[in-house]
Every structure is written in C-alpha cells, then in structure tokens.
Amino acid sequence: MMKACLLLSTLVSTLGMQLKVDATNPCIATGNGTKFDISDLFDYPIKATKGYEYTFNPCVPIPCAGESNDAAICQAADFPRAGGNVHDAIWFLDSYQPWQFRILFPNGFNWRATWVTFTEDPDSEKGKFEALGEYPYEIYNFNITHKNVKPVWAADWVLAMRK
Numbered sequence: 001m002m003k004a005c006l007l008l009s010t011l012v013s014t015l016g017m018q019l020k021v022d023a024t025n026p027c028i029a030t031g032n033g034t035k036f037d038i039s040d041l042f043d044y045p046i047k048a049t050k051g052y053e054y055t056f057n058p059c060v061p062i063p064c065a066g067e068s069n070d071a072a073i074c075q076a077a078d079f080p081r082a083g084g085n086v087h088d089a090i091w092f093l094d095s096y097q098p099w100q101f102r103i104l105f106p107n108g109f110n111w112r113a114t115w116v117t118f119t120e121d122p123d124s125e126k127g128k129f130e131a132l133g134e135y136p137y138e139i140y141n142f143n144i145t146h147k148n149v150k151p152v153w154a155a156d157w158v159l160a161m162r163k
Contacts, residue, residue, distance in 0.1 A: 016092035016102065027059040029091040029101075033155035036091075036101065038118065041127055041146050048142065050131035052077050056142070058103065058116070061086045072105040073114045073140060083140045084114040097162050099150045114140040121145040 019031035027039040038058060045057040053076040055062055064074035064082040073083035084105025094100045099120035106113045121128075127146030134140055151158075 016094040019091035019093055019101065021089055021091060025059070026086050026089055031091075032093055033158040034093065034151040035153040036150075037152045038149075041118075041144070041148055042129065046129045048129050048131035050133050054083070054131055054140065054142070056116070056129065058086060058089065058105075067109045071108070073108070073142075075112075075140065081109045081112060083112050084108040096158060101149075108138075110138065112138045112140065114142065116142045116144060118144045118146070118149045120147070120149040122147050 017032045019029035019034070019036070022028035022030070025037075025039070028035065028037045030036075044059055045055045045062050048054050048056070055074045055076070056072065058072050061068070061070045061072070062074055064071040065080035067074070067080055068082035068085060070085040070087050071082040072086040072089065075081045075083055085107045086105070088105065088107045090104045090106070092102045092104070094102060100118065102115055102117045104113060104115055108114065124145045124147050127144065127148075130143045132141040132143060
C-alpha cells in the first residue's frame with residue numbers, strides 16, 4: 001500500500017491531477033472541482049507544421065490513411081502516421097493560475113503518442129495551435145493557448161484559490 005501511495009504521489013506531482021474523460025464526449029473531462037470542455041476552442045480539425053504537417057481533432061477521429069480509425073492527430077510524412085487515439089486520451093490538470101492542462105493521446109502508429117498542452121492566455125482571442133516537434137523520438141508535442149482554456153464549471157473552493 002505504501003508503494004502504491006508513493007507512486008500515485010509521484011505521478012500527481014510530475015503529471016498533474018488526472019481528470020476523468022466523459023464517456024459520451026471525449027472533449028469533456030472533470031475532476032478536482034473542475035469541468036473542462038474543449039469542443040468549441042477551435043473549428044476542428046486544425047493544422048500545424050514543424051517539419052511535417054499535423055492535423056488535430058481531439059473530439060472526433062480524423063482519417064489517417066487507414067492507420068487508425070480513432071486518430072486524434074495525423075502526421076503527413078512519407079506516409080500518414082497516426083499520433084494517438086481520441087478515445088484513449090488521458091487528461092492531467094497542471095495549474096489553476098493560469099489554467100493549464102495536458103492531454104496524452106497514446107496508441108498511435110508504431111507506439112507513437114502525442115502530448116498537447118492547453119494554457120489559458122487572456123490575450124489570445126482566436127487561440128494558437130503550435131507544433132513543438134517530435135521528442136523524444138515518436139512523441140509529438142504541441143501547445144494550445146487560448147483565452148477560453150478554462151473550466152466551464154469550477155467549485156467555489158477552486159475559484160477561491162485563483163484570487
């Protein structure tokens with residue numbers, strides 16, 4: 001039991017508090033006094049380029065040339081590569097001030113996975129989707145900044161922490 005508590009403590013401090021993804025909508029997650037919905041941040045799918053072009057939709061699987069029927073991200077390389085799956089996503093709440101959370105999309109082509117970090121930016125009216133590169137090998141990394149990266153609901157005690 002002590003080892004399990006230590007492992008959980010290490011994961012939470014390293015990865016943040018895990019949020020529970022909604023069973024009917026993969027763009028909604030709740031936990032630790034919050035509820036996030038990223039469905040309307042952008043008109044998905046969105047694209048970014050860093051060496052390759054990437055197409056991203058965290059809400060509805062995108063076609064990726066037969067690589068996956070559940071792709072959240074597709075890399076256009078010598079052949080399309082799925083970078084992780086919509087319905088396998090794992091959300092982590094990192095910060096209340098500013099609001100920040102990350103989503104891990106695992107189970108892509110040949111063990112590929114994708115990390116997308118969402119950060120609240122009050123000055124980012126339309127939002128920004130930025131490809132950071134592939135590091136370590138076969139792990140795609142992206143940043144999203146947007147004024148609406150914030151919960152659609154938060155408990156009073158959570159809101160009090162932001163004051």
